[in-house]
Amino acid sequence: xxxxxxxxxxxxxxxxxxxxxxxxxxxxxxxxxxxxxxxxxxxxxxxxxxxxxxxxxxxxxxxxxxxxxxxxxxxxxxxxxxxxxxxxxxxxxxxxxxxxxxxxxxxxxxxxxxxxxxxxxxxxxxxxxxxxxxxxxxxxxxxxxxxxxxxxxxxxxxxxxxxxxxxxxxxxxxxxxxxxxxxxxxxxxxxxxxxxxxxxxxxxxxxxxxxxxxxxxxxxxxxxxxxxxxxxxxxxxxxxxxxxxxxxxxxxxxxxx
Amino acid sequence: xxxxxxxxxxxxxxxxxxxxxxxxxxxxxxxxxxxxxxxxxxxxxxxxxxxxxxxxxxxxxxxxxxxxxxxxxxx
Numbered sequence: 008x009x010x011x012x013x014x015x016x017x018x019x020x021x022x023x024x025x026x027x028x029x030x031x032x033x034x035x036x037x038x039x040x041x042x043x044x045x046x047x048x049x050x051x052x053x054x055x056x057x058x059x060x061x062x063x064x065x066x067x068x069x070x071x072x073x074x075x076x077x078x079x080x081x082x083x084x085x086x087x088x089x090x091x092x093x094x095x096x097x098x099x100x101x102x103x104x105x106x107x108x109x110x111x112x113x114x115x116x117x118x119x120x121x122x123x124x125x126x127x128x129x130x131x132x133x134x135x136x137x138x139x140x141x142x143x144x145x146x147x148x149x150x151x152x153x154x155x156x157x158x159x160x161x162x163x164x165x166x167x168x169x170x171x172x173x174x175x176x177x178x179x180x181x182x183x184x185x186x187x188x189x190x191x192x193x194x195x196x197x198x199x200x201x202x203x204x205x206x207x208x209x210x211x212x213x214x215x216x217x218x219x220x221x222x223x224x225x226x227x228x229x230x231x232x233x234x235x236x237x238x239x240x241x242x243x244x245x246x247x248x249x250x251x252x253x254x255x256x257x258x259x260x261x262x263x264x
Numbered sequence: 265x266x267x268x269x270x271x272x273x274x275x276x277x278x279x280x281x282x283x284x285x286x287x288x289x290x291x292x293x294x295x296x297x298x299x300x301x302x303x304x305x306x307x308x309x310x311x312x313x314x315x316x317x318x319x320x321x322x323x324x325x326x327x328x329x330x331x332x333x334x335x336x337x338x339x
Binding site for chain 2 (some may be wrong): 062099106112113155
């Protein structure tokens with residue numbers, strides 16, 4: 008199981024995302040100019056300020072060469088997780104419904120929030136239970152999720168609302184307390200909270216790990232269905248990343264790629 | 265040809281920037297100002313104006329959350 012974490016000019020959470028993925032599986036950085044995904048099983052679009060947030064958040068990043076490959080991967084059913092700016096990019100790219108607007112309070116928010124798992128029947132949440140509360144930080148200025156009423160009803164009907172801020176704790180004015188949504192086929196998910204910052208008790212919570220573990224379970228199950236076995240042997244031979252706790256600094260060549 | 269595109273939040277969408285400015289104006293003695301909405305202005309030179317709406321729909325505005333108005337300034 009290998010994650011690919013996209014790095015755009017202006018991304019800033021790609022190293023944390025890479026480290027979070029490597030706690031659980033193999034992972035590499037994908038450059039925004041890449042036209043293919045190098046065979047990764049799942050794509051993570053990390054947080055940050057891709058292309059300086061020019062015009063609108065996420066508006067320019069979606070024209071990156073790598074986004075064509077990400078769209079193809081998504082249309083073929085491959086999992087794509089967008090975190091914060093990644094969520095904004097996926098909405099602008101039309102891979103997720105809705106849009107993100109400036110926080111209702113206009114302030115930059117940086118705090119730990121409780122989010123409720125609304126649907127645990129997705130590749131991103133299957134290691135959690137519906138109703139679980141996850142403690143994950145948010146840090147954003149443009150995190151107010153919006154979708155028109157009719158779209159919201161449809162999303163609700165199809166179980167596309169995956170995470171909500173705990174009751175009375177909506178930090179940014181998101182419609183219906185929405186913190187994370189998926190596309191209709193549930194292989195593309197975006198969320199404003201940062202699960203990659205919540206994988207180690209040292210930083211206050213390990214609850215974000217549930218999303219990465221879910222994805223790994225999903226991919227490995229799919230691989231077995233297709234008759235591909237998890238590449239545990241090759242991983243061991245080349246040094247292995249399971250369980251990986253090395254900081255990416257130990258792999259500078261790849262991190263710079 | 266010179267054109268201008270005015271982009272603003274769709275009606276009904278909360279515009280906290282507009283609200284903040286609306287609250288600030290009375291402090292300077294400008295009373296009675298309502299419905300302040302803050303948007304963006306894009307100026308551009310184009311070879312012809314036929315594709316301006318398409319540009320707005322596909323990039324300059326996000327039609328889900330924003331309305332836009334195209335003004336041709338110089339033919």
